[in-house]
Amino acid sequence: MDTAICLDDLSVNFDDRFHLHHINWTIEPNQHWVITGTNGSGKSALAAVLAGVGDIEQGTLSGVPSRVGLVSFEAQAELIAKELKKDDADIMDVISLGTPVQEMIFEECADPELAADLVEKFGLSHLLDRAFRKLSTGETRKVMLIRALSSKPDLLILDEPFDGLDVDTLAMLQQHLASIIDTTPMVMVLNRFDEMPDFITHVAYLEKTADDCGQLAFKVDRQDKSAFSELYQLLHLKTTDLQVPAPDSASKLPSLDPTQPLVKLTDATIKYDETVIVDKLNWTIEPGKHWQLSGPNGSGKTGVLSLITGDHPQCYSNDIFVFGFQRGNGESIWQIKQFIGYVSTSLQWEYRVSVSCKNVIISGFYDSIGMYSKSTDNQKKIADEWLALLGMKDRADQPFNKLSYGDQRLLLIARAMVKHPPLLILDEPCLGLDDMNRQLVLALIEKICAGHETTVLYVNHHAEDQISGIENYLALEKNH
Structure with missing residues (x-):
């Protein structure tokens, strides 16, 4: 030729x-x-x-x-x-x-x-x-x-x-x-x-x-x-035929009532002085029903997420039901957060400690940034299974801060998933990634959606960015 x-x-x-x-x-x-x-x-x-x-x-x-x-x-x-x-x-x-x-x-x-x-x-x-x-x-x-x-x-x-x-x-x-x-x-x-x-x-x-x-x-x-x-x-x-690794029985979360929604917001409103950011939002997230939440800057995506996670100061002025708790009835924020896996760009910025890829995943069992507790053999085994799923088995001992931005994001998603939380919130998980790394993250999300224990809430700017397995969509608009 x-x-x-x-x-x-x-x-x-x-x-x-x-x-x-x-x-x-x-x-x-x-x-x-x-x-x-x-x-x-x-x-x-x-x-x-x-x-x-x-x-x-x-x-x-x-x-x-x-x-x-x-x-x-x-x-x-x-x-x-x-x-x-x-x-x-x-x-x-x-x-x-x-x-x-x-x-x-x-x-x-x-x-x-x-x-x-x-x-x-x-x-x-x-x-x-x-x-x-x-x-x-x-x-x-x-x-x-x-x-x-x-x-x-x-x-x-x-x-x-x-x-x-x-x-x-x-x-x-x-x-x-x-x-x-x-x-x-x-x-x-x-x-x-x-x-x-x-x-x-x-x-x-x-x-x-x-x-x-x-x-x-x-x-x-x-x-x-x-x-x-x-x-x-x-x-x-x-x-690959590899599936999401099983949870650690010693770190098992309390069981939830499968007949109850994970999240139910009734006429949820977020406003600052006279400016209404979110106006009377009604939204129910059922177990196993994956959602994509999209909208432009200023549409209230972050505010809605913080209502769910319990971090928003207006939680108690709204009708919010999460993981079996009606907010404002004496539950602690940690009772809520234990059921949520959360990945965001800000988490990635915070995770600056020098720790191995394997220990980043294990740290998810302890909700810590870095490792300060001795891990069990089963936790190490589960971390190895996650590395195998990610195609990173040979990088178990590499420092997290030496990895590409995309590989760091994959590991943080695995970290959020080790306890199989009922709800996994991925807040702009593809932000700052080139197209190849973006496809990597989306492929991992598809893998998680194909499982049965964790409901995915995928948050991004663009409603047209669709993921196989996510069939429910909520698009917020700017009200001001």
Whole structure:
């Protein structure tokens, strides 16, 4: 491949089943890319575009070489479907035995010597006379790989090439791919970062939009260690099966009545002199019903939150029911606060002590900034599980104040969650974060929303910033 492949504002329709929207991407001749992302984001679709699949609706695709080697489940299924058609008695006068593997590999082979070598290495020599359609799925995939590799492609596209391969075959394939990197640019689709070959230079990350289309969210140079690490964390949070770790039984909060709301504000009003900030707000937060609270500066978001947390001086002049308490009946502020996990930018500013990532999480058991008590073995175990969920297992002993702003925010959310509070308030959790770190925080919030014990209250300026799992919205407006 002598020239760059350019996708310029490209939108592609795949038989109205799926769309890629506004893709901007350049593949230079000396680059090897991995396409990754969430399920349904269009990873395979984007790879297929380079092989000429899909109807271009907008933008341009240029620089794609004429010889493209493609291995994908879709191409595999298409080839098998063609073979099965030969069984159709209405078309054929005789019963077809199907195309033998030998013919499938060697009939249009550009490098028969390489093909023969790969047949032996893939362990297919004894299957050369067998009909292609009689092979197992794994054997069919090996044939597809041999065909693509021996076609002398100017671009090699491999969609999940390592799926279903045994350890020895996987090592052999990786070794062969490494041997052709100077002559053959590669684009791979991979779900797992730990399968990524060392020669990969760049990563493209796709996400599914609200209208179920695919968009290219991030392009990362592997040499950019920081961005690559953040992308790894994002993929880990989006695709891992890990769940929110269980609470510590020794730190268990008192049980709440599940039939009662967590919070109920009745005609809540906040005013200073004659200026009304919040006017007769009625709002009920039921257990398990996640909320997004949005509004511009001065609309009263912070005031409403402080009514809930008990920090506002006008708590007792309002009708407020929280966690089984009617405010003003002798309850202490700590009886209220024990049921709330709270993360804000100001908390992050306050957390300036030099403490390890692991101890930041453990400090959530003690509601402290820093560690001043001896932690239990179970608390340490839970902290390790949170670090694993965040994709930060290898950073347990790193100082909190040496981390990126985004990683600090993730740890503070984990700190707020260790006791599984009935209500987690995230006050502008993405403030000050770049887009990658913002996506990391949102992915963690989605993970928490998918649990059942904690109700999330996500506070931000923009109502259009929507999170999967949050289906209830309250937008405050400026009254003055």
